[in-house]
Amino acid sequence: MKILYYYNEEWEKDYINQKLTGQEITFVQGRVQDTAPTSADAEVLCVFVNSVVSRETIAALPALKLIAARSTGFDNIDKVAAKERNVQISYVPTYGENTVAEFAFALLLALSRRIYDSYERIVRTGSFSQENLRGFDLKGKTIGVVGTGHIGQNSIRIAGGFGMKIIASDVHQNADMACDLNFSYVTFDELLAQSDIITLHAPYNEHTHHMINRENIQKIKKGAFLINTARGGLIETAALVEALEQGIVAGAGLDVLEEEGYLADELTLLNDPHPKVEDLKALLANHYFIDHPRVIVTPHNAFNTTEAITRILDTTIGNIIAFGSGAPTNLISN
Numbered sequence: 001m002k003i004l005y006y007y008n009e010e011w012e013k014d015y016i017n018q019k020l021t022g023q024e025i026t027f028v029q030g031r032v033q034d035t036a037p038t039s040a041d042a043e044v045l046c047v048f049v050n051s052v053v054s055r056e057t058i059a060a061l062p063a064l065k066l067i068a069a070r071s072t073g074f075d076n077i078d079k080v081a082a083k084e085r086n087v088q089i090s091y092v093p094t095y096g097e098n099t100v101a102e103f104a105f106a107l108l109l110a111l112s113r114r115i116y117d118s119y120e121r122i123v124r125t126g127s128f129s130q131e132n133l134r135g136f137d138l139k140g141k142t143i144g145v146v147g148t149g150h151i152g153q154n155s156i157r158i159a160g161g162f163g164m165k166i167i168a169s170d171v172h173q174n175a176d177m178a179c180d181l182n183f184s185y186v187t188f189d190e191l192l193a194q195s196d197i198i199t200l201h202a203p204y205n206e207h208t209h210h211m212i213n214r215e216n217i218q219k220i221k222k223g224a225f226l227i228n229t230a231r232g233g234l235i236e237t238a239a240l241v242e243a244l245e246q247g248i249v250a251g252a253g254l255d256v257l258e259e260e261g262y263l264a265d266e267l268t269l270l271n272d273p274h275p276k277v278e279d280l281k282a283l284l285a286n287h288y289f290i291d292h293p294r295v296i297v298t299p300h301n302a303f304n305t306t307e308a309i310t311r312i313l314d315t316t317i318g319n320i321i322a323f324g325s326g327a328p329t330n331l332i333s334n
Helices: 011-019 055-059 079-084 097-112 115-125 150-161 175-181 188-194 237-246 266-271 277-291 306-324
Strands: 002-007 024-029 044-047 066-069 088-090 142-146 165-169 197-200 224-228 249-254 295-297
Touching: 002 011, 011 024, 011 306, 044 306, 055 079, 066 306, 079 088, 088 306, 097 115, 097 150, 097 197, 097 224, 097 249, 097 295, 142 150, 142 188, 150 165, 150 175, 165 188, 237 249, 237 277, 277 295
Parallel strands: 002 024, 002 044, 044 066, 066 088, 142 165, 142 197, 197 224, 224 249, 249 295
Antiparallel strands: none
16 A cells, blocks of 8 residues: 655654564655645545644545544544545544543643743752642542543552542443442532542534533632643633633643644644634743743643654554554544
């Protein structure tokens, strides 16, 4: 098969060439939206989650049969356009269920124990003082886990190790799992009202878009902390800004931001002679989070371990090989 592979790091090329033999592979560094497709006869387009696969991209690849996403999420792909062209989409259903959960708790611990503040004080001032650096224990706190899929389950296990009280919300409830992992299902509104910490592990789609918004963010227990390692679009940005200003949310750990691409493309946006007002608002809000003393922002990095990246690549390679053999695996129903 002819494969158009958009890669992020040089070592990926050697890994893919060693594992995906007998294929004609064209490698392009970067994101699809930054470089027009160079292989019009490509049958497979392989992309990471930072690439936007638009209707125009799909149209520019007339021989395309498969979009192989190297991610669990696929909201970066125009599924309607793919379906119209009968182009299949494969994804990586599990790769980092422990990886992302561990990162969520890294963000939580950084907030709860003022780790970044402590480090910054020593680096900037050389002061070894503990003044104004008091944190709080996780033991005994109530954590609300939104989404009890693979990552949510691992977060629940970690929370149990800290001796936390665990509640969860999910449209698909598993009573046996709740019993085994010692947590209780509650409604989403109950979770907002009862949780000292809320961690989001839900998929992003039309049903979960802005699941935390201006209407319900006021229901959050005053002084709660919010962790998001899922997708930025789960939270209405303006609502979180207001909640931080009002003290409803005491702090947040955000590995993802709504419209986070604007941070990477900031210069392009600012040089646009006719930028959209909503785009500028999103950029300003993201800078607000970055500069806020009780918010930690990381660059969509929760997945990024050696082990998880290897699992992503191996699953993607398997998906491409299976598709080529006529027995496709891990296809989405688009």
